[in-house]
Amino acid sequence: MKIKHVIFSPAAVGLFLLALLSAAAPLLAGVDPAEVRMDRILQPPGSGHPLGTDELGRDVWSRLLYGGRVSLAVGFLAMALSISVGMILGTISGLAGGFIDRLIMRTSDMLLSIPSILLMIGLQAIAPAGLLSVILVIGLTGWMLITRVIRTEIRAIRKETYMLAAKKLGAGPVRRFISHLLPRCLPSIIVLAAGSAGHAILAEATLSFLGLGIPQTIPSWGNMLTGAQGYLMSGAWWLAVFPGLCIALTIYFIHVLGDRLQAGPRCPSARKEQNPHGHSGA
Amino acid sequence: MALFLLKRVAESAFVLVLGSLLCFAFIQLIPGDPAAAMYGDQLQKLTEADRLRISENLGLDEPVPVQYIHWASQVLQGNWGASYLTGEPADEVIVRTLLPTAVLLMASQVLMIGLALFFGLTSALRRDGLYDRIVLAASVLLMAIPPFWLGLMMMLFFSIRLGVLPSSGMGAGPFSISHLILPALVIALSHAGYYIRLFRNHFAASSMGGHLLALRARGVPHRRIVIAHILPNAAAPLIVYTGASLAVSLAGSVVVETIFSWPGLGRLALKSALAHDYPVLLGIILLSMAFVILVNLLASLLAAWMDPRLRGSGAEGRNGQ
Numbered sequence: 001m002k003i004k005h006v007i008f009s010p011a012a013v014g015l016f017l018l019a020l021l022s023a024a025a026p027l028l029a030g031v032d033p034a035e036v037r038m039d040r041i042l043q044p045p046g047s048g049h050p051l052g053t054d055e056l057g058r059d060v061w062s063r064l065l066y067g068g069r070v071s072l073a074v075g076f077l078a079m080a081l082s083i084s085v086g087m088i089l090g091t092i093s094g095l096a097g098g099f100i101d102r103l104i105m106r107t108s109d110m111l112l113s114i115p116s117i118l119l120m121i122g123l124q125a126i127a128p129a130g131l132l133s134v135i136l137v138i139g140l141t142g143w144m145l146i147t148r149v150i151r152t153e154i155r156a157i158r159k160e161t162y163m164l165a166a167k168k169l170g171a172g173p174v175r176r177f178i179s180h181l182l183p184r185c186l187p188s189i190i191v192l193a194a195g196s197a198g199h200a201i202l203a204e205a206t207l208s209f210l211g212l213g214i215p216q217t218i219p220s221w222g223n224m225l226t227g228a229q230g231y232l233m234s235g236a237w238w239l240a241v242f243p244g245l246c247i248a249l250t251i252y253f254i255h256v257l258g259d260r261l262q263a264g265p266r267c268p269s270a271r272k273e274q275n276p277h278g279h280s281g282a
Numbered sequence: 283m284a285l286f287l288l289k290r291v292a293e294s295a296f297v298l299v300l301g302s303l304l305c306f307a308f309i310q311l312i313p314g315d316p317a318a319a320m321y322g323d324q325l326q327k328l329t330e331a332d333r334l335r336i337s338e339n340l341g342l343d344e345p346v347p348v349q350y351i352h353w354a355s356q357v358l359q360g361n362w363g364a365s366y367l368t369g370e371p372a373d374e375v376i377v378r379t380l381l382p383t384a385v386l387l388m389a390s391q392v393l394m395i396g397l398a399l400f401f402g403l404t405s406a407l408r409r410d411g412l413y414d415r416i417v418l419a420a421s422v423l424l425m426a427i428p429p430f431w432l433g434l435m436m437m438l439f440f441s442i443r444l445g446v447l448p449s450s451g452m453g454a455g456p457f458s459i460s461h462l463i464l465p466a467l468v469i470a471l472s473h474a475g476y477y478i479r480l481f482r483n484h485f486a487a488s489s490m491g492g493h494l495l496a497l498r499a500r501g502v503p504h505r506r507i508v509i510a511h512i513l514p515n516a517a518a519p520l521i522v523y524t525g526a527s528l529a530v531s532l533a534g535s536v537v538v539e540t541i542f543s544w545p546g547l548g549r550l551a552l553k554s555a556l557a558h559d560y561p562v563l564l565g566i567i568l569l570s571m572a573f574v575i576l577v578n579l580l581a582s583l584l585a586a587w588m589d590p591r592l593r594g595s596g597a598e599g600r601n602g603q
Contacts, residue, residue, distance in 0.1 A: 106293070110300040113574045115533035118551055118567050125555040125563060126311050202428055206537060209430050210552055225431065229541065232438055233449075240438065244431035252426035259422070 011256035018250055022068030029062035033219050042236050052238040055227060063219040064242055070220040071247070074135055075201035081139025082196045083189065086146025091177065093147065094154025105151070108144035116141060120203060124212040134213050138203045146192050153185045187261075194258030198251045205247045221247050286586055286593040294579045301571045302357070305564055306350050312560055357568065363561035367554075372561040376550065376569065382452060383546035386469070386539070387531050389462055393470035394477060394531070395524055401474075402481025407508070409486055417478065424475030429534055433468045433541040440464060450543035465542040469534040473527065480523060481516075488515035518589035525581025529574040 006012060021028065031049075037057030045052040051060040093104040111119065119141050127133040157163060157180070166176050207213030208222025216223055221243040228240035328336070337343055344352070356362075362372040405417040441449035441464070448461050489512045497507050535548035543549070547566060554563040586592045 106297050106300055109293075110297045110304065110571075113297060113301060113529065113578070114567060114571045115529050115536070115574065117533040117536045118570060121536070121552060121555040122308065122563060122567050125558060125560070126308070198426075205428050206430060209428075210537065210540065211556060212552075225434070229434060229437075232434060232442065235442075237438055240431070240434045244428060244434065248427045248431065251428075252423060255422050255426055 006257070006260055009257065009260055011253040011260065015250065015253040015257065018068060018246070018253070019072055022065060022072055025062075025065035025069060029059070029065050031059040031062045033058060033062040033066040034217075035059070042231065042234075044236075045238050051242050052236075054224075054239055055231060055236075060224075060238060060242060063224055064221070064246060067219040067221045067224055067243065068246065070131070070214060070218055071201060071204055071222065072250070074131070074138070074204045074214070074220070075197050075250075077135045078138035078142065078200035078204070079193055079197040081135065082142035082200070083146060083193055085140065086143040086192070087150055087185070087189065089143065090147040090150025091154055091181065094151040095158060095173075101151075104147065108147055111141065112144050116203075117206065120207060121210065121212050124207060129215050131214060131218065134204060134207060138200050138207075142196055142199055142203075146189075146196065149188055149192060150185055153188060154181060157181065157184050191258055191262045194254050194261060198254040198258070201247065201250055201254075283586070283590075283593060287583060290579060290582060290586075294575050298572060298575055301575075302354055302568070303350070305568055306353055308564060308567075309353070309560070310346075362565045365554075365562050366559045367557055367562075372565045375562055376547070376565050379545060379547045379550045382544060383532075383535055383539070383548065385462065386465055386535060386544060386546055387528070389466035390469035390531055390534075391524075391528065393466055394474050394527065397470065397474045398477035398481045401478045403485050403508070403513075405478075406482045406485035406489055409489075414482075417482070421475035421478040424471060424478075426475075427472065429468060429472035430537045430541060432472050433465075433538055436464055436468055437541070452545060465538045465544050468538050468541075469531055472534060473530050477523065477527060481520060484516040484519055485512060488512050518585040518592060521585045521588070522581050525577050528577050529570075532570055532574070 035058060037053070040049075040053050040057040041055055043049050043053040043057075045060075049059050049061065051064065053059055054063070089104050089108075093101045114122075120137050123137045123141070124133070127137060163176065163180060166180055171179070204213055204220065205222035205225070208220050209225045211226055214220040214223050216226070224243040225240060228236075228243075231239050360373055362376075364370065365372050365375050368375065401417050401421070405414040408414050437449045440447040447464050448458075449464070452458065452461050494507060494511060497511065498504075532548070535544075535546060536551055537548070538544070539546045539548040540552050547570070551563060551566045553559070554566070582592075
């Protein structure tokens with residue numbers, strides 16, 4: 001598969017459009033997302049507000065655009081953190097072997113044994129509320145699968161003769177990592193990154209919905225849904241429907257994109273052992 | 283098999299010890315010191331000597347490894363501290379929620395595995411056909427929908443628009459099916475997408491191979507090939523995944539129990555996290571971790587008993603999620 005087949009696939013275009021809408025929020029919103037209008041609470045869609053207003057009279061369309069910035073940024077940063085930690089630990093584990101390898105692998109088993117959402121709400125309970133701690137908590141609880149896949153790849157190539165040759169010719173560990181190990185792992189890293197981003201966006205939404213994520217002062221797709229359940233009963237369906245649609249759509253595009261990337265050409269060693277435990281449901 | 287059994291049990295025990303270390307580290311990270319947590323504002327009124335005595339009684343002057351051993355032995359004796367919210371022993375608060383969660387998990391697990399088996403098998407048998415494509419697309423869609431949003435939408439549709447199913451609680455009787463349907467369905471559906479795909483791929487792999495062609499050539503009926511050859515061949519890995527899926531459902535229960543006011547472990551976990559009720563929260567984390575490790579161990583032993591090939595590496599059958 002050529003790279004342009006991935007870039008111009010409907011999923012990639014959809015994802016790009018969602019990001020573009022969020023980036024252009026100040027141009028498209030029209031109304032300040034934080035503007036409270038007690039005279040216009042819980043207005044249905046239409047009526048001067050394309051997607052209605054919430055319980056404080058804030059414009060849902062505007063909050064959706066600004067919320068996209070937060071949700072996408074948190075998802076992306078948490079994913080970058082997970083990938084970095086996973087790559088570092090996976091490389092150490094794969095190269096070191098022995099006790100260090102066992103310790104890292106068992107630690108990741110241990111973290112995988114705690115239902116992910118429990119692990120996150122446990123950490124959020126002791127962390128100070130805020131954007132940064134949400135990113136850290138999601139990023140630092142999502143590296144286990146990545147570590148395992150990278151470790152498998154590293155182990156597959158560390159004994160290759162060209163690795164030995166590079167070592168004998170005097171290439172240091174950093175050099176060997178950048179010019180030999182990294183290129184071989186890159187295809188799986190890209191696929192893992194897609195899965196990880198989907199997981200992070202879902203995790204942010206879940207934590208925020210539960211009241212343990214992004215503080216209410218900053219709109220995000222997740223925390224727009226926090227109070228929505230209460231108003232569902234009184235018929236204000238638009239509070240719950242639109243942010244949820246955005247989250248579902250984003251994750252759907254990411255999944256489709258991930259599948260497409262996985263179907264592309266990969267180096268033989270990367271295909272040999274695929275990790276079966278790819279589920280990261282929050 | 284004996285060696286494999288020993289190795290897996292030792293591994294699980296090691297993972298459990300690592301997990302208890304994490305929980306102990308968690309206690310050290312809790313803002314404020316334990317004495318303040320126990321005595322609250324009253325601590326301000328105590329003299330310096332009293333405070334020293336308290337921290338001595340709590341063992342806070344001991345080296346950290348000694349404190350860990352002390353704490354671990356307390357936990358093993360079932361002494362999990364008192365809930366900050368109600369003052370009751372944490373284990374009693376937790377035990378009360380186990381039955382509702384067990385019922386919910388059983389129901390959702392049966393639904394989910396049923397869906398995964400049915401759609402996984404039927405679409406694997408029609409590989410790359412229209413039906414297969416539709417099932418795959420639908421399962422990606424299910425994977426993308428946030429469980430809590432699915433819950434809200436089902437509630438909007440079935441409880442508010444149609445008014446046919448209750449939206450919260452467990453009902454008055456011991457177990458009311460109508461109260462159970464929505465939460466169980468939400469947990470099952472929100473994880474079914476992933477497992478349908480997984481099962482489909484395994485069935486697809488086990489439905490290829492010359493021996494099946496040979497059977498067909500000999501005139502063995504299609505139904506018999508599926509039941510006696512394709513299903514058993516995929517059984518061992520699927521048991522491992524079913525074990526792993528329990529951890530996923532347990533995670534899903536936090537959100538779903540909260541939305542549907544189901545009085546179970548998940549809702550208690552969130553309530554304790556929001557109220558900073560650390561003894562209860564920590565108890566839940568420890569308990570569910572031990573439970574997940576145990577289930578994964580049992581699943582991988584069962585799979586290894588069925589399929590000797592899995593006994594060699596020991597790499598198979600570790601928990602997912």
